[in-house]
Amino acid sequence: MDKDQNTLTEKKNRNQALSRYPKSLSLIFIIILLFVIFGVINNNFFGITNIINIFRQTSVLSLISIGMALIIIDGGFDLSVGSNLAFGGAIGAMVLTLTGSSWLSMLAILLTCTLMGTLNGVAVGVLNINPFMFTLAASALARGLTLGLMNAQSVGVTGKALLWLGDAQIGIIPVVMIFVVIVYLVFYFILRRNMFGLKIYAVGGNIQAARASGINTKMIVTSTYILTGLLVGIGSIVTVGRLASVQPWAGVGLEFDVITAVIIGGVSLRGGEGTMLGTFLGALTIGILINGLSFMAIDPFFQYIIRGFIIIIVVLIDNIMHTNRSSAY
Template sequence: MEKDIKSLLLKYKTFIGLIVLCIVISIITPKFLTITNIINVLTQVSVNAIIAVGMCFVILTGGIDLSVGSTLAVSGAIAASMVYKGANVFTAMVVALIIGALIGLFNGIIISKGRIQAFIVTLASMTIFRGVTYVYTEGTPISGLSESFMIIGNDKILGIPLPVIIMFLVLFIAWYLLSQTRYGRYVYALGGNEDSSRLSGINTDKIKTLVYVICGATAALSGIIVTSRIGSASPNAGVGFELDAIAAVVLGGTSLAGGEGSVIGTILGAMIIGVLNNGLNIMNVSPFYQSIVKGFVILLAVMLDKKNK
């Protein structure tokens, strides 16, 4: 019986951790458990959660993508400039998503065909595409965007912010791909043992490349949402977002070694980070201390996860 309870707790540890965190913060500050604040938390979480879903695909294969923040910035800047010049909003969104996917394709091909470590490749592309963003924007924000574009990040449907709806749509699509398709099984197999996967006839290079394409596309989607929400595309957008995305994936129970994890856990991990940030903000904790607290929470989660394996 005790073993079954322990197994159950380990299986749902991320969800339990989120509930406990919500209870603690709501006891400390009653302002937390209000409808307005909960919707605010979900809206704030949406951008990181969407990036983290793409990052989950990459980490499940044993890889990493440090370029998502730069991908977000350059995709958002391109979408904003197109809208500013009078382009159709849908066209601008499609182009931005294609740009993000192409950056992912760039990373994936070099990693899979060049047999270079993902950390090195994506670190280089993070620098390259941040530079591209500065060159494209000439170092200044792109403002004056149309109201139709601003709808994406600020409108609501039945009282639910559009970014939150997009987040759950992305979650559903990712869950379906990973749990209900052959491609999803191959992703887990690749992360579990790449050599065995290759010997069993799986095109590991194709699977590996495609996870980076997915990650680039989700980063671009987040770039569209961020740009729409603030009504401006900043060349500094997305700085540090890769760390929050990786943290969400790790907190969600996905192994950095690959082959184990889920997008549902990743969303819960993103929620933990969002709830923690929101709670600390309500309690007027300095942003400097917030970084320290968040860092220790992530470290603790990794240590507990490693201990229980």
């Protein structure tokens, strides 16, 4: 072997070790690092109220990240989550004014968002339309409808049941925090032990082989969008509860944060890979970052720049990991 090849094999070995290295572990390290940095800069950051606040702020992001993770594992994309969240709220507000029932309003929010998810799902999964373009269109559609319905005005809402999930606390722990953990646990088990979860990985890993193994690939892809719709609906209810109002501009840029969180969490853009633990940690990382940056009163434009850089770094890492793996096959 000449020298060239020696270094080549060394590099290969090192990279293989790197890709075997659990992503979740490095994320925990990053989270601790962020905590320390923000904490040193501003001691109040460490306060228990702020930490709980981070979890509360991150809850909607975390919930929708679950759905986005499933979609991206199956090689798709959903740019409409932010607008759908607002659209669900708008319909909910309308139903609330018409009927006065919190419960009906909640049902309407869930139905609306799930329906939007179904629309995306059928377009992408069954009709094979490019997910990027279709969900972009759906996003514009939903935002437009929202603004039209609400006349671009925010609406204050009351109703104990409607506000409970986003607002209630048990002691100092927000109910929504517990709820998020439960939903994550459910999806953790679905992905690990349920037929549906295994099929999602199979479809994302190799859709042709999945179909040849008897999996209804169209149904699986479609259902990831429907589930995301449902989770967006829950996120919409949490948002309404937290703000005690329905905002027509709610969820603007949410897809940006959600997709970043999911990718940071180790879901591969090439599909077939990703975990619930990673997704949760990814969402938490973004949550801490957003909170920390605004805590430091950093200019919004600078926040965007930082987030942009983070995405580029994460995508580059994803790329490097993939190149190594494909050379290993």
